């Protein structure tokens with residue numbers, strides 16, 4: 242029996258492979274890189290664990306709950322909330338569902354109004370029913386303005402926090418996606434595995450037969466029942482699941498993507514001698530080129546050697562250099578920033594696909610008889626990548 246060939250061993254491809262394996266359908270999973278995971282990858286540098294682009298595992302995602310053995314990943318979670326910069330100091334704004342008193346501190350400080358608090362409560366209430374991530378055409382920014390969140394609360398919390406999730410400074414993604422993520426953050430936790438975010442795909446791959454995975458194998462051509470590789474060889478397939486990033490899928494199917502089909506970001510890592518600071522939430526930096534920074538070892542101690550801090554800095558300005566970051570953050574971090582030493586940076590020009598930018602690609606795949614998977618087929622997240630992989634595999638099962 243010819244195998245189902247899955248191109249791309251990111252979370253979508255791995256999830257497709259797991260489902261086929263569960264159903265005893267032969268498959269071949271190939272990836273151009275020498276590791277599985279795609280955009281979910283970690284490197285180990287000088288004793289630090291560096292995720293290739295700061296990201297977290299939302300433990301509440303249905304696919305995560307359904308498919309991952311969370312205890313095996315040895316997770317540690319961010320405290321739910323963020324530090325907000327207001328009147329020359331940091332204010333801890335903890336998720337009101339977990340620490341209601343935090344709401345009163347925020348109200349007393351003046352960073353949010355009573356109307357903001359009521360709107361948050363209303364938002365939480367509607368997210369109990371409204372869980373369709375792609376259900377609206379209104380942008381998140383228009384939604385926040387229409388509902389009447391105060392300028393201050395938007396500038397100090399909503400905008401930097403959600404710009405960091407969407408990687409869109411203008412909060413362009415749909416308001417329904419904002420409500421979906423808000424629900425995940427209010428009700429779940431944002432976690433990091435002990436061995437780095439890249440442990441998640443490794444964990445899935447470990448349960449698959451090793452001879453069904455071929456790494457370092459770039460696909461150059463694809464049709465409904467044949468896949469050609471860069472070394473000139475090819476393989477026949479019962480079905481093909483194309484689970485690459487959207488750019489590669491478009492190239493392989495001969496589709497031109499519009500400019501602006503992706504959101505970009507850069508993560509810069511710094512080390513410092515361990516400080517007395519044990520803050521385990523993101524520091525949101527308002528009206529700045531930096532969106533947020535975090536002491537990652539305060540959340541997951543395995544990310545840094547003993548006696549050291551590991552600080553991640555996330556920006557949407559991909560031209561930012563480490564010196565720019567230090568200058569920009571001096572006010573917010575204070576004198577201890579002089580002890581920060583640059584470790585490494587990761588520039589991700591195609592970090593997240595823009596919702597709705599891939600309709601032609603999806604249509605072309607249908608016409609070519611190829612099954613598409615990947616976050617770009619839905620919305621940019623592990624949930625969507627894994628869900629698309631599951632659906633792709635199900636479509637290859639015998640009727």
Ligand SMILES: Cc1cc2nc3c(=O)[nH]c(=O)nc-3n(C[C@H](O)[C@H](O)[C@H](O)COP(=O)(O)OP(=O)(O)OC[C@H]3O[C@@H](n4cnc5c(N)ncnc54)[C@H](O)[C@@H]3O)c2cc1C
Nearest residue numbers: 249251252253273279280294296297460485615616622623
């Ligand atoms: C900086 C950053 C932060 C993020 N933050 C979060 C977050 O906090 N929470 C969240 O849920 N999601 C987050 N995401 C999104 C999440 O990482 C992605 O949605 C998910 O990893 C996408 O998986 P995928 O399988 O669809 O695609 P990819 O991971 O892109 O996998 C595609 C695979 O195809 C392979 N490939 C490409 N071309 C070829 C070829 N020609 N031949 C063979 N193989 C090929 C690639 O090597 C890659 O392994 C973040 C992403 C980034 C980059």
